[in-house]
Amino acid sequence: QSVLTQPPSASGTPGQRVTISCSGSSSNIGSNTVNWYQQFPGTAPKLLIYSNNQRPSGVPDRFSGSKSGTSASLAISGLQSEDEADYYCAAWDDSLNGVVFGGGTKLTVL
C-alpha cells in the first residue's frame, strides 16, 4: 500500500488530453513539492516534472503538473503513442522522514 495514491491505469487516444491524479496528506504533498517520473519497461525512471509544475530541459510542454492542497495532477496533452509508460508521483514526507512514491499509473495509448 503506497503512501501516495494514484489510479493504477489510465488511457487515451492519440491527440487526447489525459490526467493522472496523486493524492497524499498534510505530511507529504500538503507541505512539500511534488515530482513526477516517467518509466519505460526495463529502464530507469526519468524526471518528468519537478517542484509541482516545472519541466526539466528536454521535456515537451505537452506535460504539465499542478498541485492543490494534498493532491497533485499530471496532465498530458496531445497524447502520443510514445507516451505509453508508467508514471509515478513522489514527495518528501515529513512524518516518515523520507521520500514517498505513488503506486504508479500505467498509461495506455489506444
Added chain:
Amino acid sequence: EVQLVESGGGLVQPGGSLKLSCAASGFTFSGSAVHWVRQASGKGLEWVGRIRNKANNYATAYAASVKGRFTISRDDSKNTAYLQMNSLKTEDTAVYYCSRRDCSGNSCYSAYWGQGTLVTVSS
C-alpha cells in the same frame, strides 16, 4: 555528462549480505546527496534511503522496511556511494537504483539515475 553506474548486485541467500556501489562521474559528487530507490519485478518504486553531503554531516535516512539492516555510506575521494545490505530477506529482491538528488530552493528531486543493479535473495 552526468553518469551514475550501480554495481554489486547478484544472487544471495536469505540472511546474507551484499554491498552495492554507485560510481558517479561528470559532476561534483562531493556536493551532492545520493538516494537509493528499489523496484521489485512488476511493482512500483520504493525509496530505500539517502545520504547527504559533507556540508550536511553526511546525514542518512532510511525507509522503515530496511532500517537497521541497510547502511548507506560514501567515499567522496572515489566519487562513489554504497548500500550495505545485511540480513537480507526474499522481499528485498529488486532492481536497486541510485540517483543524484538536486534541490532548487525548497524543492528537491532526482534528476539523474543509474541503470540499476538486480539483487535476488533466494535459497
